[in-house]
Amino acid sequence: MSHSVTTVNPYTLKNIKTYQVQSKEDVMKALDKSDKAFQKWKLVEIEEKTELLYKVAEILEAKKHDFALLMTQEMGKPISESIAEIEKCMSLCDFYAANAESFLSDDIIETEAYESFISYDPLGTILAVMPWNYPFWQVFRFALPNLTAGNTALLKHASNVTGCALAIQDIFIEAGYPKDVFQTLVAPHETIEELIKNDKLKAVTLTGSEKAGKSIAEQCGNLLKKTVLELGGNNACIVLSDADLDKYLDEMVSARFQNTGQSCIAAKRFIVTEGIYDSFIDQFTKKVRALKIGNPEENDTKISILARPDLAETLKQQIDSSVKAGAHVLFGNDVLDAYFAPTILTNVSPEMSVFKEETFGPVAAIIKVKDEDEAYALATNSRFGLGTMVFTENIEAARKKIIDIPDGAFFINSMVKSDPRLPFGGTKASGYGRELSKEGMLEFLNVKTVLINK
Numbered sequence: 001m002s003h004s005v006t007t008v009n010p011y012t013l014k015n016i017k018t019y020q021v022q023s024k025e026d027v028m029k030a031l032d033k034s035d036k037a038f039q040k041w042k043l044v045e046i047e048e049k050t051e052l053l054y055k056v057a058e059i060l061e062a063k064k065h066d067f068a069l070l071m072t073q074e075m076g077k078p079i080s081e082s083i084a085e086i087e088k089c090m091s092l093c094d095f096y097a098a099n100a101e102s103f104l105s106d107d108i109i110e111t112e113a114y115e116s117f118i119s120y121d122p123l124g125t126i127l128a129v130m131p132w133n134y135p136f137w138q139v140f141r142f143a144l145p146n147l148t149a150g151n152t153a154l155l156k157h158a159s160n161v162t163g164c165a166l167a168i169q170d171i172f173i174e175a176g177y178p179k180d181v182f183q184t185l186v187a188p189h190e191t192i193e194e195l196i197k198n199d200k201l202k203a204v205t206l207t208g209s210e211k212a213g214k215s216i217a218e219q220c221g222n223l224l225k226k227t228v229l230e231l232g233g234n235n236a237c238i239v240l241s242d243a244d245l246d247k248y249l250d251e252m253v254s255a256r257f258q259n260t261g262q263s264c265i266a267a268k269r270f271i272v273t274e275g276i277y278d279s280f281i282d283q284f285t286k287k288v289r290a291l292k293i294g295n296p297e298e299n300d301t302k303i304s305i306l307a308r309p310d311l312a313e314t315l316k317q318q319i320d321s322s323v324k325a326g327a328h329v330l331f332g333n334d335v336l337d338a339y340f341a342p343t344i345l346t347n348v349s350p351e352m353s354v355f356k357e358e359t360f361g362p363v364a365a366i367i368k369v370k371d372e373d374e375a376y377a378l379a380t381n382s383r384f385g386l387g388t389m390v391f392t393e394n395i396e397a398a399r400k401k402i403i404d405i406p407d408g409a410f411f412i413n414s415m416v417k418s419d420p421r422l423p424f425g426g427t428k429a430s431g432y433g434r435e436l437s438k439e440g441m442l443e444f445l446n447v448k449t450v451l452i453n454k
């Protein structure tokens with residue numbers, strides 16, 4: 001096993017920095033320290049904990065451009081989106097600072113007992129295994145509610161964003177969190193198995209691929225440890241004949257192409273009814289053609305490099321096999337190392353890779369359907385369950401479909417996106433459990449019933 005990890009800028013292909021990898025012993029020591037820190041941290045008053053959230057937000061604001069640049073250099077995200085990601089983390093600080101106390105305070109339940117209530121108690125050390133695609137946001141949306149609720153955290157980030165992982169640890173230290181309440185591990189995922197087996201580790205959250213999710217779920221299942229899994233998706237974007245394209249087309253383009261298409265909740269399958277198909281294709285293609293491609297450090301870049309060349313290779317294979325099965329390349333499909341041009345495929349059908357699998361890059365698969373019924377039937381024909389979006393002027397008809405959508409989210413006239421105030425998570429092969437909002441905060445708490453008679 002390698003003893004160091006070197007981060008590489010996917011755009012310039014230059015090495016950024018080499019980091020020492022921690023040994024298994026060091027990782028186990030970090031767990032001991034985290035458990036010790038928990039014993040004190042859980043007793044700290046909520047006001048003190050929420051005060052620290054404001055400090056985190058101040059640091060994010062003060063160093064916004066440095067953090068954004070680090071993210072862009074490590075994984076190629078266009079800089080304007082990196083800045084927006086840091087700002088979203090700041091809004092998450094504000095949200096939990098304003099609401100944590102009410103989310104966590106005891107719930108009094110009237111019974112015949114003298115007193116009965118629910119106490120929301122922290123569990124202890126939680127391990128977070130995180131991906132590279134939103135290097136700050138994914139970590140903050142786990143860490144802020146959990147630390148504020150009294151848990152302590154160990155972060156095992158994707159190795160290509162090790163600089164971000166360590167910068168996040170520094171933010172918590174600078175904000176004044178007690179030592180070891182949040183620790184970043186620089187360790188390969190093989191080291192994690194030992195950690196999970198230890199009784200001091202109470203639960204695991206993983207955002208990442210289905211394969212990694214299954215492995216974590218299996219290990220934790222055997223030990224009866226709780227997990228939250230945020231995995232892949234192939235969200236459908238239904239465009240019905242009465243959709244307002246003038247108003248929502250930009251939103252639909254962002255839904256697929258933001259983060260250069262490397263988003264779990266992206267609109268990966270556009271299911272378009274025949275009444276609007278020609279004008280949708282015409283206008284959508286014009287918008288995609290106009291996306292500015294280039295250096296991720298330039299402010300107006302909308303599409304840049306993928307985070308790693310192997311991601312482009314996988315995407316290419318998915319497209320090649322779909323084209324062999326009858327898909328038509330309407331636009332794009334140029335590949336060079338980690339660069340993948342924005343691509344539109346038409347004539348897509350359910351047996352093709354680009355329909356069945358998750359495409360993690362700037363590829364829009366378009367499916368033409370007869371009517372609304374066929375559109376919803378195809379949208380829900382998926383192993384995944386992160387979200388579905390529909391664009392239509394008939395809100396009442398769309399509202400009736402809520403019960404039929406088996407996903408974690410159903411957005412009408414909006415792209416599926418995360419929001420601190422709303423729960424976020426999936427069903428089926430997209431995982432289980434929720435992040436954000438009150439629901440996300442309660443995932444790793446002991447919802448304890450207390451009953452007192454006298």
Ligand code: NAP
Nearest residue numbers: 130131132157158159189208209212215230231232233264
């Ligand atoms: P990944 O390969 O699964 O890696 C994610 C994290 O899991 C990394 O820290 C990785 O560590 C670790 N990991 C990999 N295999 C593991 C295993 N067998 N056991 C334990 N940990 C393991 O995924 P990725 O390529 O970085 O991220 C893309 C995937 O994440 C996509 O499928 C995307 O849809 C999903 N995602 C989901 C959400 C959501 O909220 N639902 C959000 C963002 C991304 P190493 O780097 O050391 O391998």
